[in-house]
Structures are given as C-alpha cells and as structure tokens.
Amino acid sequence: MNFNIEEGRYIILGSVDGLLATLGIIIGVSIGNVGNSIVVGAALGGAIALAMTNSLGAYLAESAVEYGKLTVTEKSLLRKLENTYVESLTRKKIMRDSATHGVSSFIGSLVPISPYLLSTGSPIISIGLSLIALALLGFYSGFISKRNYIISIIKMVGLGMIIVIMVNVLKLGR
C-alpha cells in the first residue's frame, strides 16, 4: 500500500480542526435558540473560512519549510535546482499538502453541520456525530502511528470531549 504519512498528518490536523471548530460554532449559536438556517449559515461560513485559512496556512508553512530544505540541498550539490524534477516534486508536495489540509478541514466541518442540513439538527446530535468521527480519526491515527488503536481512539475522543465541555462551560452564545 503506497501510503504517504505526510498526507495523514494533514488529514488528521484538518479534520480535527474542522470538526471541533465548527462544533464550537454550532454549540455557541444554538445556545441562543436561533433557527436552523442561522445555525447552518454560521457553521458553513465558519467551515469555509476555516478550510481556506487552513489551506493557505499549510501552503505558506510548507512553502517556507520545503524551499528551505531545497536550499540546503542546493548548497550541498553546489548547484541550483530551479526548473528540475526535484523542484517540481517540491511544488507538488506543497500543493498536495495545502489541498489536503483545506479539504480535510471542510469535510470535518460537514460532520457536525450535517444534521442541520437535513433539518434534524440539535447540538446533542452534532456532538454525538462528532465524537463518532473523532473515534474514526483516532483509529486512523493508530493506523498511521502503528500504535495501540484503543489508546489512539480514547485520546482523540477524550480531547474532543474536553473541548466540547469547555465550550459548554464558557457558554459563549449567551
């Protein structure tokens, strides 16, 4: 199986980001007893903004790191690597990581929004679905790290629950 661990990093980063940030928006907005369309509007707006900023952030960070690595290699080779296959690999990696982070973030965001899109939304259903998604991400994380799957799932779901509890305690929507 040709598995790129770098993509796994951005799938987890983006998905967790999208899931929990959007869940936070939904919990915050729904505390005010607003209509379904307002929750969907706020959550989708947040999801799109988050996907774009995550994608842009990954692009900028990866560009700095990968071109830095390329410069170090150029110094060792005593030649420039512009317009070579090596530079094209660097560019592809930056674009792939940027897209993976943005798309994962958006897909993650859709999980807590989905009940509201189907007009059956409530914060409890969104929290439940998000915890299931976090458990799947924990399983995936265990697969990548080749460590104990159960511990990865508990860690992922536990951290998600802490964030949900904190958002509820703060009650930012009131």
Added chain:
Amino acid sequence: MIGNMAQIKRLVLDVLKPHEPTIIQLAHDLGDVDNVDGVNLSLYEVDQQTENVKITIEGSDISYNLVEHVIENLGGVVHSVDEIAAGKKIVEEEETLHDR
C-alpha cells in the same frame, strides 16, 4: 573530425545527487535514453543531504548530452567522467605494471 565522431559505447560517471528522486527512478530515466542498452547504478557514499552514485551506461550510440540532461533534471551533478569507451567495439582497460 567533428560530425563523424566515434559512437560512445560505454560511459562511467561519478554523480552527486539528492536522496529524492531515488536511484531507481534515475535508472529508469537513464534506461529510457535513446540508444542506451543498459544501465548500472551503485550507491557508494551517503551524506546527510546527498549521495554519490557510480553510473555505468552501455549502448550503441550514447549521447552524453542527453545523459547529462537526464541527470541534471533529476537534481544530480556529474562530478567526473571516470571511463568512456567509443568506437566500433568496447575496448577493456588493460592492466599495466602500475596496477599490480
């Protein structure tokens, strides 16, 4: 006599290259060069950023420029041309008293 030069049959190069792409891809690309019958790449030194590879290429009429272009496109640098055989047939190096 330019324009009617003897055909290169064997080329041995010392190449410095980054770790990526691997020597497998370099071997594939060099093997695809026109008139190349076979290639042999052996890694003899690995550094933190780079690696040194000895490349042996045999063929009927090898174009050095094309070979160099493939190596440079994959990020490599030809350090030296260590051996070259040209003409109607490959002439092997003879051992002399100095080599004994």
